[in-house]
Amino acid sequence: MKFNTKVIHGNQSHEPSTGAVMVPIFQTSTYVQQSPGKNKGYEYSRGENPTRTALENAFASIENAKHGLAFGSGLAATDCVMRIFNPNDHIIAGDDLYGGSYRMFTKLFAKYGLKFTFVDMNNPENVEKAITKDTKLIWLETPTNPLLKVTDILAITQIAKKHNLMTAVDNTFATPYLQNPLDLDADIVMHSATKYIGGHSDIVMGALMINDDKLHQELKFVQFAAGAIAGPMDSFLALRGIKTLSVRMQRHCENGKKIASFLDKHDKVETVYYPGLESHPNHEVAKKQMNDFGGMISFRLKDKSQATTFKMLESFKVFTLAESLGGVESLVNHPATMTHASIPEPERMKLGITDSLTRLSVGIEDVDDLIGDLEQVLSMI
Numbered sequence: 001m002k003f004n005t006k007v008i009h010g011n012q013s014h015e016p017s018t019g020a021v022m023v024p025i026f027q028t029s030t031y032v033q034q035s036p037g038k039n040k041g042y043e044y045s046r047g048e049n050p051t052r053t054a055l056e057n058a059f060a061s062i063e064n065a066k067h068g069l070a071f072g073s074g075l076a077a078t079d080c081v082m083r084i085f086n087p088n089d090h091i092i093a094g095d096d097l098y099g100g101s102y103r104m105f106t107k108l109f110a111k112y113g114l115k116f117t118f119v120d121m122n123n124p125e126n127v128e129k130a131i132t133k134d135t136k137l138i139w140l141e142t143p144t145n146p147l148l149k150v151t152d153i154l155a156i157t158q159i160a161k162k163h164n165l166m167t168a169v170d171n172t173f174a175t176p177y178l179q180n181p182l183d184l185d186a187d188i189v190m191h192s193a194t195k196y197i198g199g200h201s202d203i204v205m206g207a208l209m210i211n212d213d214k215l216h217q218e219l220k221f222v223q224f225a226a227g228a229i230a231g232p233m234d235s236f237l238a239l240r241g242i243k244t245l246s247v248r249m250q251r252h253c254e255n256g257k258k259i260a261s262f263l264d265k266h267d268k269v270e271t272v273y274y275p276g277l278e279s280h281p282n283h284e285v286a287k288k289q290m291n292d293f294g295g296m297i298s299f300r301l302k303d304k305s306q307a308t309t310f311k312m313l314e315s316f317k318v319f320t321l322a323e324s325l326g327g328v329e330s331l332v333n334h335p336a337t338m339t340h341a342s343i344p345e346p347e348r349m350k351l352g353i354t355d356s357l358t359r360l361s362v363g364i365e366d367v368d369d370l371i372g373d374l375e376q377v378l379s380m381i
């Protein structure tokens with residue numbers, strides 16, 4: 001089955017008891033038992049809920065995985081992965097992570113004895129050099145947020161295999177439309193389904209996709225024991241979102257390319273970060289592992305003052321100034337003071353998340369209106 005079909009039919013079917021074409025919202029916490037322990041496969045909704053099960057099956061299908069798990073947020077999914085490790089286990093992560101992942105690793109799990117090393121994964125050698133006798137996992141995100149760095153997934157999973165380590169990939173920015181890390185030998189794929197998978201800025205949700213049965217059991221146990229599950233209503237909305245993931249992504253990519261090239265030529269813009277531009281330092285890797293280049297773009301103004309960037313950000317009429325990304329509507333964000341404010345300033349400066357950096361989540365509106373809006377805000381500064 002091809003991806004365009006999978007999003008609509010993959011591991012999905014009508015609801016068996018009624019024939020309802022869309023799986024209904026099973027808004028229930030518990031299920032009747034004929035006698036103690038004798039039931040229809042459902043006992044309590046932290047363990048299993050039919051709407052969530054339908055979603056978890058669809059999650060598995062779109063990432064070419066055997067198993068899927070749905071959580072109350074992307075970070076809850078990441079939290080689940082971290083909980084399978086023990087004190088003193090060492091994890092190597094990319095140095096340009098989603099701010100909330102960085103905060104969870106350094107502020108929550110470091111306290112419980114997990115050890116983290118953050119490296120620039122643009123050069124896979126950095127990963128190999130960071131491996132110690134306690135290393136258990138490589139955590140990578142590609143393309144990264146907000147600088148759109150692209151890591152060669154296969155180069156990393158080859159290093160992981162050689163040293164008997166697991167690899168987990170945060171695939172939120174790319175979506176399964178653009179790349180499938182499990183096909184490149186990753187062990188776990190994580191998504192903030194809040195973003196492109198949900199696609200309508202109306203849910204907060206996370207996903208894990210896994211092939212290995214034993215690893216799935218371990219993660220499912222944590223999901224049940226720690227309890228950070230996705231609810232039935234949100235599961236329904238995510239199922240609905242998945243059906244249009246393919247067509248939405250097609251438009252996000254088309255619009256993204258046009259806007260990146262518009263910004264690239266604009267004389268008030270210093271740098272555009274978009275893996276689809278030939279000038280992007282990782283363009284070749286992106287071409288190799290991604291089917292297209294997505295709708296996330298960051299750019300830096302020539303004028304470095306915060307006041308100038310803020311003036312621009314306050315002038316948008318079509319783009320909405322807001323956190324998050326991946327919805328049908330275009331959003332604009334100031335990473336240094338919004339999404340990435342939790343990263344300590346010296347770290348941020350080192351990474352290049354400065355006041356002149358702006359991030360766009362290009363939506364699926366008419367691209368002429370989006371470019372018109374950018375033209376308009378850039379003329380204000």
Ligand SMILES: *Cc1c(COP(=O)(O)O)cnc(C)c1O
Nearest residue numbers: 073074075098145172192194205
């Ligand atoms: C938003 C995001 C997360 C966190 O997901 P939530 O659903 O907000 O908990 C993790 N990784 C990336 C790349 C994200 O953009």
